[in-house]
Amino acid sequence: MDITVFLGAPGSGKGTQAKKLAETGNFQHFSTGDMLRAAIHAGSEVGLKAKEFINRGELVPDGVMIELIANALSKLPSSTRAILDGFPRTVPQANALDKSPGTAVTRAIFFEVPNSLLIDRLTGRRICEKCGQPYHVKFLPSSAGEKCERCGGKLIQRPDDNENVVRRRLEVFAEQNDQLLHYYDGSKKLRRINADAAVDKLQSQLLGLLK
Numbered sequence: 001m002d003i004t005v006f007l008g009a010p011g012s013g014k015g016t017q018a019k020k021l022a023e024t025g026n027f028q029h030f031s032t033g034d035m036l037r038a039a040i041h042a043g044s045e046v047g048l049k050a051k052e053f054i055n056r057g058e059l060v061p062d063g064v065m066i067e068l069i070a071n072a073l074s075k076l077p078s079s080t081r082a083i084l085d086g087f088p089r090t091v092p093q094a095n096a097l098d099k100s101p102g103t104a105v106t107r108a109i110f111f112e113v114p115n116s117l118l119i120d121r122l123t124g125r126r127i128c129e130k131c132g133q134p135y136h137v138k139f140l141p142s143s144a145g146e147k148c149e150r151c152g153g154k155l156i157q158r159p160d161d162n163e164n165v166v167r168r169r170l171e172v173f174a175e176q177n178d179q180l181l182h183y184y185d186g187s188k189k190l191r192r193i194n195a196d197a198a199v200d201k202l203q204s205q206l207l208g209l210l211k
């Protein structure tokens with residue numbers, strides 16, 4: 001399997017880019033945040049465990065996350081090109097991926113964005129209730145107004161996108177990020193992109209890195 005992990009702060013644009021790459025038909029997108037929100041919606045055991053952590057802006061425990069992603073990747077054909085968006089978030093998660101048979105990471109791409117942009121990006125984000133497509137009230141509004149331009153679903157604000165929780169999420173990210181960058185830099189798998197750029201420009205750069 002060819003596995004690319006997207007690293008970057010909450011709001012750095014990982015989900016926006018991963019969804020566009022998946023639309024090309026050449027990549028499979030795995031967002032652990034989307035998986036957890038689906039589990040919460042379904043009322044499953046994982047969802048019940050995860051909800052309180054997410055709503056406080058904390059990380060869900062490593063054991064839960066490692067099992068979740070291992071299950072998602074376990075039955076894929078070896079020709080799969082997978083984009084992991086939001087996993088790993090800690091060095092134990094990165095280690096678990098590299099040590100499991102067939103899931104060693106090929107490359108890690110770090111989305112660099114100045115901190116000053118992130119609060120606006122996150123508090124102004126709206127997502128489609130049905131398909132999860134992200135929009136932004138100022139930067140990327142839906143052409144269908146309050147509805148999703150792809151599926152017509154209602155646009156809502158994520159509960160963890162309120163300013164207090166956003167600030168905590170950014171702190172949690174800062175606590176883990178240096179160690180994770182060091183982990184991938186050490187194995188020469190780290191690439192960085194300046195993610196303070198237009199969505200289409202970033203998409204072309206990513207397609208270049210993923211060739």
Ligand code: AP5
Pocket residue numbers: 008009010011012013014015016017032033034036053054055057058059060061065085086087088089093121122124125126134135136137139140160169195196197198199202
């Ligand atoms: P998750 O859903 O993964 O949230 P996150 O990492 O905090 O990332 P975001 O989805 O907030 O940001 P993004 O980088 O995808 O940005 P987006 O493209 O949407 O995780 C949620 C929670 O689940 C975590 O807090 C944690 O509790 C738990 N969790 C998940 N994975 C876990 C793990 N592995 N271990 C432990 N816990 C885990 O863009 C943001 C906004 O900016 C949007 O409005 C978008 O329209 C706009 N935008 C995007 N690109 C641009 C651009 N180029 N220019 C202008 N605006 C842009």
